[in-house]
Every structure is written in structure tokens, then in C-alpha cells.
Amino acid sequence: MEKLIRFNLNGKETEITMDPTRSLLWVLRDQFGLTGTKYGCGIGVCGACTILLDKQAIRSCTYQVSDVMDRRVVTIEGLASNGELHPVQKAFMDKDALQCGYCTPGMIMNATGLLLSNPEPTRQEVIDAMEDNLCRCGAHIRIIEAIQSAGKEMKKVKQP
């Protein structure tokens, strides 16, 4: 049943032999210790487990680990480069766009996915892209602002 899974994880070529049907979310958390990716609903509706798969924001709780074969995975831990925070991370800090912080990694990964394909989104485009990411504390208005301001900074740095 076990299978060799080869993929790029946060910039590093990675191999792991395991049941290929295992949930990507739990593999990232338990096998790789990347606990920044959170469980929120288990059915892909809240966005707390969002990561980048080949630069697209996806919900890791709805993926199997075999789905990442030969592809590039970036989690919240892989977003900063050489100790320098990613512009989206900086913008969330500058705008104070978080409270409990539990949904924050998923928000940041989804926002990064949006900005990679659309660096200068309008307010409405930000809302459309973020619509299915849930935040219970109610940081929405600041998250929208942070994403718009991050877009302008993103062009200046190398992207994951």
C-alpha cells in the first residue's frame, strides 16, 4: 500500500514513503511538523488549512498526499525567505489584521495565491478571492486592507 511520494516542500526536494491516501493536512502537520497549517472544518469550507500547490491556493484537508507528487508545496513556514518576511506577512502585521491568529496562516496563504495571479486586486476582487476563508474574531476589514497593501510590495521581491 505504501508509496514513495516525491515533492518540493518549502523549496526543498522531499521524499516520503507512506500510504498515498493519507490526508495532506495531517501529513504536513504530523510527519513534517509544519503545524502552521491548521485544521478548522475538515471539509474544505473554512480555509484554515490553505497552502500553495504550484502557486495555487488549495485546502490541504481535501487533498491526499499523493496529489502533491512532483509538485511544489509552500506552507506558511516556507513563505519568508532568508529570514525576511513575505510582503503579505508584513502587511498583516502592519495592519494588525489578526486577532486569535488561528485562521491567519490560511488567510495569508490564500491571499498570497491571489496576489501571485493578480498583484493589484480591487477591493471587490480581494473579497471574492477571500470569501470562503472564515475568521471568527472579525478581522475581515483589516485583512482586506492588508492584502491590498501587500500587492504593491509583492512585485519587489522573489516569490515562492
Add this chain to the structure above:
Amino acid sequence: MKKSNLNPKLATTKNRLDLKRRDFFTLLGGGIAVYLSSRNPTELLALPLVQRREVPKDFNAFLTIQEDGTVICHVGKIEMGQGPITSLPQQVADELDVHIDSIKMLMGDTALCSYDAGTWGSLTTREYSHYLRAACAEARAVLVQLAAEYLNIKASNTKVKDGVVFDATNPENRISYGWLTKGERIDRQMEEKPEPKDHTEFHYVGQSRLHADAKLKVTGQAVYTADVPMPGRVYAKVLRPPSHHVNLLSVDYSEAEKMDGIEVVRDGDLIAVLHELPERAEQALATIKAEYSEDENKVDHHSIFEHLLNGEGNTREREKEGDLEQGEELADIIVESEFHDGYKAHAPIEPHTAMALWDGEKVTVWASAQSPFGAQDQIAQELGMALENVRVISPFVGGGFGGKIYHPQALEVVKIAKLAQKPVLLAYTREEEFFMDFFRSAATIQIRSGITKEGLISMWDYKHYFMEARGSDTIYNVPNKLTTSFSAKRGSPVQPLPTGAWRAPGANSNTFARESHIDRMAAKAGMDPVEFRLRNLADEKMIAVIEALRDKFAYTPAIGPSGRGIGMACGTDAGTWVAVMIEVQVNTETGHVQPLRAVVSQDMGMCVNPQGSIIQAEGCVTMGMGYALSEDIEFKGGDVISSNFDNYQLPLFSWTPETIDTVILDRQDQPPQGGGEPAIICMGGALANAIFDACGARLYQMPMTPERVLAGIPKAD
């Protein structure tokens, strides 16, 4: 210490205080003489039980100053997003005269932190900070005394800056706190307790600061309970009944036991399957066959309001003034309303989670809990353990809102791990989180009131059924009034689902009812609703808050429904006077309500971190849209049908108003009040009134779904 600053509820009687002081000295073998002993966390644990259940009086319990000048502030508060990790250091820095960057917060660990009952009720600033500030003020006075003795000058001739005490006339003659303490406890107390500083002396308090934990949170490094690394840990999945009202009759878990690597443990009705992989544990759980008794209770989310009206319980009359009949005679118009509000879930994005690690007789529990000390109490009591053998740690908590005051997961995981004899993680699934929640009460509220020809409220008769009384005060200036609370008899709950504290318990439903009714009265009296409120208020603070709200919003008077879609609500909560005004657009084809802009105005006394308070107000507006417009627990008997975010709708990004402006009245000279909850109480009423103003639909039930809005729009003749 300023007596007036203390919440009288928490003031200890003098006798007890004296007794406790004596115990404390006896225990530590101390006296008045200055001596330094190693500060060992187990010293705190050795204190007698009764003493540990009050906020400690010894300032050493709150802070330790290391040789390098780092101030470790070890407090039992937890951080769940509302910002004590940011605002408490502001107060510590000001009272101690240290640089804010020298403060390290250590929170929510029953072994290392000073006792606190729990992080709830918007109490961290309005209540707890008095203790913390008093402790810091005393520590500063003692340190100055010690420094003066060392420098051989008078204490009155010293100055302190950034943790260094120096001779005011010769600044080169100096010594640091760190050198004096070297990380040890300070065994001197001030005979006469110094007063905490006056607001004019603050440097950090009153200044906006960004979230101190933001970097950890944006990088994924912030550790929540499920993220605590633990070698050999297994996941537990617990068998849940289909309803809150049924008993387990029989169970067969033989299939699960045959599965590779699966272990089943049982402690009475608590049955759990364990596996290193959560998916395997989940699969094994699904194979368990269990039979339960019938759920006799047939109440559901439709019949609940009638059920509450007919409930049997105790009746209590409050706020009784004047004579209702006389008030009715004075009235020109009588207005009657009945309001309904369904159950709401707390739905933090982090579900309840706990991990237990046993070591002989001792257990360490990591738990997403608003009350680590409460969890410690509960575990020790339930398992018959000595308190010092239970250590509870609340790492970062992913949202609480009152829901994590209850921590069944902590108790369950301790029992499971004891049987399994290995570290166990119990992380509720979202479905479990919905089932195991202690919901915000469903509510039925009736109001009958009278208005005179002059537009004055002459009579107010308010009845609320089997829900919390918070927020049921009249607040308006009414000569003839009565508030009647119906509450369940002990042991005979009327609410069919477990209920508990939900961000300003009771106040959301009560404020929705009162403020909707006030708007109805204004409309009947042919008056602008803001003007109607101001005419009927005597409370100067409330009036000032509403005037500031009106000015910030640039509100112009109009009789509702004006078609503009503007509504307001006001009230008091957690010591704060608060008002919210919101503008919405109502789609009369679909019933969809789109918030456009909101203004919050509040008098919260002294404000420690204005930015933090503003963020809380924004959070209240945003979270409040959910209970007002969409959130509703569907249930039948004890079966909770709402189970995940696909059938329980939280607020979405598209609902966010374009602007949320918050006005905080300058009251720095007043004692601080609550900031985490107040603004949310206004959201139901403000939105109901805005919807009415937009389209004439008066809604009497929350959530105000598109269907209900459509049904409420008056039909053209």
C-alpha cells in the same frame, strides 16, 4: 491601593487577608527582614489550596526580574486574540518604570503563573489590571527602597528610568532592578501599599500598540494546543451520542479492536479509539456499533420560542419602579412586541483541543481553555487528585468567545490518557465542536410599553424567558417600569440544549429586543429614533456616547422608515457605554442585507491600547453580523443538526462594511472598563432598525435571514 478602583465583588475581607498574609509568611519562613530565596515555581504550588483560589496579594506572584533586566510577567490570563499579551505589558512597564521591550509574558500555565479564575467577561483590563498594577506599584516601591539603601541615598531622592534607579542629583550613582533582584523573589513588602500611577504619569498606557504576538502568528510559529510537539503521542476519537438527552444502552467495539494499531479505551460511557494517525482513529470510530435510548424531547428550532414561554421555573421581578397601570393611563400609545432569538454556536476556528501526558501520579494537560486554573480544579476534583499533581497549560487559544470557559475535552483526554498510559491528543472535529458546544441561549422576550403625547416613555414592562438577564436593564428614563426574569429551577433546565456564556451572555438578545422596540415606539410617535432615544435618556454617559455616534456618522434626523437604511442601538455592557450605527442596503427582490458602513462609539473609561480597543470594536461589529443575519443552530430535541460551516453560516468577507469607524471617548481619568464584548450587543438591534429604515420590514426574530426580511416587507395595497 485605591479602594475605589477595586471591584467590590473581589475585595477580600480584611480578616481573610490578614490570615492569608500570616499563612504566607509562615509557609516561607519569612518575616520583615529582607532576604532573597530562590524563586522556585513549586513554592507557589506548595501554598494551601484556599489561598491559591484568590488572586495573590504577593507581588512576586506576578513578576520576576532577571539579572539582565528582563521582567517576566507570569499571569494566569490566556491569549485568545483579544490582546492581553499586548496591553498588560503596557501597564507593567508604566507602573514599574521599565522599557516595554524588557517585558516577557508567560501566560496560562498553572505551574508557573499566578492564579486567575479565567479570561472572560471583558475583565482583563477592568478588573485584573488593578491587581497587576497594584503589584507592580508595590514592587517598584520596594525596589526603589532597596536601591536607595544600596546607593546610600533617600528613596525620595531617586528617579527610575527603564529599570534603573539613580540618584536624582547624581545620575552616575545608579543601580538596576536586575542587579538588585538577580531573578530571585523579593522578600520585602511595603507596609503602606503605594497607589498605582495617575493617568497623567503614563508613558505606554493610552498609546496604540500593534499585536505583540503578530510575528508568531503570521509565520505559523504561534503554538496552539494541537501544535505542541510530543513524541509517541496518539490521537483519540471519542464516541458521541446522537443527542444530548439519550443514554448508551449497548456498544460493540470489537471491530475497531481488530484494526491494525488501534486501541480502544473505556471509562464508563467515555469510549475512545486511539491511533497514531487521526485518519485511522476516525475509521475505527466509524466501526463502533452503539445503541441509545430514545430522545423523548421533541422541541426544535421552530417550537423553541413557545416552549420557553410555557416553561416552568422561578419568577423574579427587578427594576420595579412606579406603577405600570398608572404608566399605562398616562400613555397615548401602547406598543407591544415579542422577540425571538435562536441558539448560536461559539464556533471558534480552533475547535476544543487538549493533550494529556501522565507521569506517575502527575498529569500535564495542554488545553485550549479560557480557564486553565478552572480546568485544573475540575480535573483534580473529578479524578480525586491533589491540585499540585495537575498542571494545565493554555498555549495560544484560537478564539474562545465564552465557549472555552467549558473544557470537557481536557477532562476527557486526562481520563483517556490515564487508561492508555501514553500521551494522547484529543482535538475535536468540527462536528464534535458543534455538538459539544454550550450554546448561547435561545430567547423569547416580551415588551409592553407606553408613550405620552410628548414622546416620553411612561411605562415599560419587560419579560424575558429562561435566558440571561445581562442587558435587560431598561437604560431609558421611565417612571413606571418592571423587568421580570423567568429562570429555570435548579436541576430542571428549560432550555433543551446546553447553554453558556457567549460573548456578552444574554446582552445580545436583550439589546436586540429593547432597541428594536424603542425604534418601533419612535416610529409610532412619529419621531426620529435618535432624537426619541435622547429625549428619553437621563444617563449622561449614554447621551454623550450617542451624540458622539451621531456626529461621527454625520447623521441627519428622519422618521423611519426613511428608505436610507440607517439604524442604531445602544446599551451598557461590561461597564462600558456603547452605541452602534449602521447603514445597510436591502435587496427587496432577494431579502439580502448588505452592510455599508458602521460607526461604534464607546465610553470605556481609561483605554490602555486604543488600537486594540478599536480592533475589538471592529471584531464585535463583524462577528455580530453573524448572529444577527445568519447564525442559527438547527436542532431537534437533543440532536444538534447544525454540524459544520456548510450549514451554520458565519459572517463572510462580502458582508464587511466598507468602513467601521470607532470613537472612544476620552475618559483616561476614569477607571478602565470592558472592551472585548460591549459593541457586539448592539449589532442585532442596529441591523434590525437599519433593515426597517431601509424597507419597512420590522423583524422580530434573529437571525434576520433573507426569507424573513422578504416576509417582513410591507405589501403594497
